[in-house]
Amino acid sequence: MPKPNSHHWADATRAIHSGESKHGIGAPVSTPIVRTSTFTFSSTAEMKRWAEGKSKAYIYTRYGNPTLAVAETRLAELEGGEAAIVTASGMAAISSALLAVLQAGDEMIATRQLYGGSYRLMRDVLPRLGIRVHHVETDLEGVNRLVNSRTRALYVETPTNPTLRVVDLRQAIRLAQRYKLVSLIDNTFASPILQKPLALGFDIALHSATKYLGGHSDLIAGAAVGCRKWIDRIRQMVIYLGGSMDPDAAYLLVRGLKTLELRVCRQCETAMAVARYLARHPKVTRVHYPGLPTHPDHRLARRQMRGFGAMLAFDLRGGLPAARRFCDRVRVFLLAASLGGVESLVVLPIYTSHYRMSRQELAAAGVAPGTVRVSVGLEDPKDLIEDLKQALA
Numbered sequence: 001m002p003k004p005n006s007h008h009w010a011d012a013t014r015a016i017h018s019g020e021s022k023h024g025i026g027a028p029v030s031t032p033i034v035r036t037s038t039f040t041f042s043s044t045a046e047m048k049r050w051a052e053g054k055s056k057a058y059i060y061t062r063y064g065n066p067t068l069a070v071a072e073t074r075l076a077e078l079e080g081g082e083a084a085i086v087t088a089s090g091m092a093a094i095s096s097a098l099l100a101v102l103q104a105g106d107e108m109i110a111t112r113q114l115y116g117g118s119y120r121l122m123r124d125v126l127p128r129l130g131i132r133v134h135h136v137e138t139d140l141e142g143v144n145r146l147v148n149s150r151t152r153a154l155y156v157e158t159p160t161n162p163t164l165r166v167v168d169l170r171q172a173i174r175l176a177q178r179y180k181l182v183s184l185i186d187n188t189f190a191s192p193i194l195q196k197p198l199a200l201g202f203d204i205a206l207h208s209a210t211k212y213l214g215g216h217s218d219l220i221a222g223a224a225v226g227c228r229k230w231i232d233r234i235r236q237m238v239i240y241l242g243g244s245m246d247p248d249a250a251y252l253l254v255r256g257l258k259t260l261e262l263r264v265c266r267q268c269e270t271a272m273a274v275a276r277y278l279a280r281h282p283k284v285t286r287v288h289y290p291g292l293p294t295h296p297d298h299r300l301a302r303r304q305m306r307g308f309g310a311m312l313a314f315d316l317r318g319g320l321p322a323a324r325r326f327c328d329r330v331r332v333f334l335l336a337a338s339l340g341g342v343e344s345l346v347v348l349p350i351y352t353s354h355y356r357m358s359r360q361e362l363a364a365a366g367v368a369p370g371t372v373r374v375s376v377g378l379e380d381p382k383d384l385i386e387d388l389k390q391a392l393a
Helices: 011-017 044-049 066-079 090-101 116-129 169-178 228-241 247-257 260-280 297-304 319-328 359-364 381-392
Strands: 082-087 107-111 132-136 151-157 182-186 206-207 222-225 284-288 311-316 345-346 372-374
Touching: 011 066, 011 260, 011 359, 066 082, 066 151, 066 222, 082 228, 090 116, 090 151, 090 182, 090 206, 090 222, 090 228, 090 372, 107 116, 116 132, 169 182, 169 222, 222 228, 222 247, 260 284, 260 381, 319 345, 319 372, 319 381
Parallel strands: 107 132, 107 151, 151 182, 182 206
Antiparallel strands: 082 222, 206 222, 284 311, 311 372, 345 372
């Protein structure tokens, strides 16, 4: 039976049904896990056709797999891209995408406020490959001065990790198109539920699928979505470097996507309640959450996002000692790295996402010693606020 036309579906429906046809006698409702490393050919003639690029047959799971294909189709439809590739981790997606776009002698421009792993990749690894990285602030001031004949890409992350600054997506696209740059965005914090950068003109959207897309803190995964030309190039880089996804992880990702819209919308509501409580607390000097009118990018977030997200950060009066005491006292929140799952988490960025960064780099990223990052899950808001109250007491 042909696959249904999903172009008119809303996100909640796409997240459950895209990429599969489940109608018919004996069709499995749940996505099958094709747990195999390799696939058979019917003849050497068929194998020759594959080698010549004339066949889309599966050969080896590092190249592709039916379970992975379901996850890829579903993500492509959610993000509004022509194609997608899933990878073994978010960093595998980011590094493979950058290496598909850039080569020795090229330059790129990236926002300074990034996930620490992305920043360290650009600081420590890309220069060893002959790729130079320039950084600008989230307002993108300075892009015009930095662009030259070797500049190939513009890379942004919005909202940023961990201080939730927001980059103007339309401004980024205008700059990328003006200077003929490949535009890449880390869309992990927003997810395709809250913003769709490809629809505005971005070339590649990247995700740590470990986070909201998976949503249950039980897999490590990444994804890149975009036009077929770029995804084909990224896929080749994943094949070369080996950052492919395992079929079991792909199954967990497909399962997690089914509740993505429900989870994100509920988490956004709870995060707003948590942010408002923290903003009133005398021991909190600042709350980083774009849903608050006091956030410097509040109006921009209202304009380009469907919701304000479920990530926030706050700075404690008393600096690092106070932040450590708070994190050691929480009982409903868990002290753990990562984010986007059903469990609410707290973490100190200086010990996790932004470790091995100098004081100057931390200050440029907006991270203070007393900054606590919060990932709001699906617990009852009253229980979370009561836990914050006792931990701050």
